[in-house]
Amino acid sequence: MSAQRGTLDGKVIIITGGGTGLGRSMALCLAAEGANIVVAARRVQPLEETAAGVRKLGGKALVIPTDVTDTAQCNNLIAKSLAEMGRIDVLINNAGIVRGEQRVPLWDITDEAWRTGIEVNLSGGFYCSRAVSKYFADKREGKIILVASGEGFRGQRDSYMYNTAKAGVVNLTRVMALSLAEYNIRVNCIVPGFVDTFENQPEEYQKAVAQARAAGAMAGARRLFVPIGHSGKPDDIGNVALFLCSDASDYITAGIFISDGGGLAGGFATTGYAPLVSLKEGLA
Amino acid sequence: MTAKAFALNGKIALVAGESKFWTKPVVAALAGAGADIAIAAKSTPKLTEAVEAARKAGRKAIAIPTDVSNGPQVKRAVEQVISEYGRLDILVNAADIQMFEPFLEITNADWQRTMDYNFNSVANFIRTAGRQMLVQKKGRIINIVSGLAERGMANGSAYCVSMGAVLQLTKTLALEWALAGITVNAIGTGWYTETGKAADETLARYIPAKRYGKPEELGSLVVYLASDITEFTTGQFMFVDGGLMAHA
Numbered sequence: 050m051s052a053q054r055g056t057l058d059g060k061v062i063i064i065t066g067g068g069t070g071l072g073r074s075m076a077l078c079l080a081a082e083g084a085n086i087v088v089a090a091r092r093v094q095p096l097e098e099t100a101a102g103v104r105k106l107g108g109k110a111l112v113i114p115t116d117v118t119d120t121a122q123c124n125n126l127i128a129k130s131l132a133e134m135g136r137i138d139v140l141i142n143n144a145g146i147v148r149g150e151q152r153v154p155l156w157d158i159t160d161e162a163w164r165t166g167i168e169v170n171l172s173g174g175f176y177c178s179r180a181v182s183k184y185f186a187d188k189r190e191g192k193i194i195l196v197a198s199g200e201g202f203r204g205q206r207d208s209y210m211y212n213t214a215k216a217g218v219v220n221l222t223r224v225m226a227l228s229l230a231e232y233n234i235r236v237n238c239i240v241p242g243f244v245d246t247f248e249n250q251p252e253e254y255q256k257a258v259a260q261a262r263a264a265g266a267m268a269g270a271r272r273l274f275v276p277i278g279h280s281g282k283p284d285d286i287g288n289v290a291l292f293l294c295s296d297a298s299d300y301i302t303a304g305i306f307i308s309d310g311g312g313l314a315g316g317f318a319t320t321g322y323a324p325l326v327s328l329k330e331g332l333a
Numbered sequence: 334m335t336a337k338a339f340a341l342n343g344k345i346a347l348v349a350g351e352s353k354f355w356t357k358p359v360v361a362a363l364a365g366a367g368a369d370i371a372i373a374a375k376s377t378p379k380l381t382e383a384v385e386a387a388r389k390a391g392r393k394a395i396a397i398p399t400d401v402s403n404g405p406q407v408k409r410a411v412e413q414v415i416s417e418y419g420r421l422d423i424l425v426n427a428a429d430i431q432m433f434e435p436f437l438e439i440t441n442a443d444w445q446r447t448m449d450y451n452f453n454s455v456a457n458f459i460r461t462a463g464r465q466m467l468v469q470k471k472g473r474i475i476n477i478v479s480g481l482a483e484r485g486m487a488n489g490s491a492y493c494v495s496m497g498a499v500l501q502l503t504k505t506l507a508l509e510w511a512l513a514g515i516t517v518n519a520i521g522t523g524w525y526t527e528t529g530k531a532a533d534e535t536l537a538r539y540i541p542a543k544r545y546g547k548p549e550e551l552g553s554l555v556v557y558l559a560s561d562i563t564e565f566t567t568g569q570f571m572f573v574d575g576g577l578m579a580h581a
Contacts, residue, residue, distance in 0.1 A: 203579060203580060204580065314484065315484060315485055315486065316580060317481055317484040318536055319535055322486070322536060323487035323489075324433040324488060325434060325435075326433045327432075328431075328446060328447065
């Protein structure tokens, strides 16, 4: 797709989890195309940094500190966005704890840890979508985007909440898409694979990653799973969001947009494994 | 060995197709569960061994040497089973010839051969067997395919396509014959060797079970899907792969 500059001119897009990582890269990618951005997350400082980046690109930016696991705060996010920006065109449910989950044995997972993991990674998207849905339904227009993960399609050892919640996000997309289609609301899902959001992460995370990389841990593990041979760049996801926010995707709903370097298509062997067996040898 | 619920006593099972691994263990499992056996495949010592093993288990067993890539031969083989046993309850398609070459280097003949052995043979066996099962108003069709029916693999185009075709045929016929008492299911395999010994250690570490499968590990699911208790199970794709397909 060759997006012209200004593809999203005047559109107001809310991004939860917009302070760091993919949320921030989506915000900047969309702002570069003329969108005005509302960023929501718990911590104010990263949100302000994203907002500053948006403004630098010429967009309006609004910071609304929000805990997406709290219904009242989600309702407030929508109400305040409407009041201050005058309209909402797209809600991107991106908030989630990618690395926040403690990998512990099943018997050591507390109710609280389970609930938190499901709340942040699944329920938050539900609360925010519900909060904006009536407004979208009344104006017979609107787009909701959910961000799942390749993990939502596969298992991962000791990753109970994240993998379960992300699978839920995929099907929440389908249910909302079918239910809201008659109101001209489009609901789609972005499925990132391994994306290197290093630049958009807090300093302490960057340090931890740098250490892991020095030990050669991450690069090797990821190459094993990604057929393209490397992690995605934040813009790889930002541009999917751009497509789904733009009018170009108006007839698309319940779509699952995977951007994972081929990971989910393979997975039958380690990446790079490509046997050569002649037909005759196979028959023997 | 076999629980009563899964017993196949008095049933006639045809194990069909050219495969490196599956014929012997599948025949052993079906015969062990009480089924009488017919095998349609190329005439090899393996075919004879499988028949002898079934007889040793106390079952009737016949070998029907067949070029499974030849449609008329396949038809005659199925008809022979029906004429000798009087009916056909279970068809297990165990077609699996390996074919891994870079896509652009595959000749038309090799491509066609892969389709003929892995897919067209399956369709042909089902065509004749299904006709009989429709008359009986009962039947079990079990297609053994690779997990590569669902996933891609570099240099595996012909193989993956042939396996994917069998999977789609499975789902389609499950629906088409759902009211006719015939169930159609697929079993997905992963990485196997004759002995279960890993052929590639890196690959074995990638498998959640951390090892390759042994062919006889497939037999119990075949018996399960062939038994009377699974009459409400159809159109399914089930795996015996050490957890591979659930892997991230």
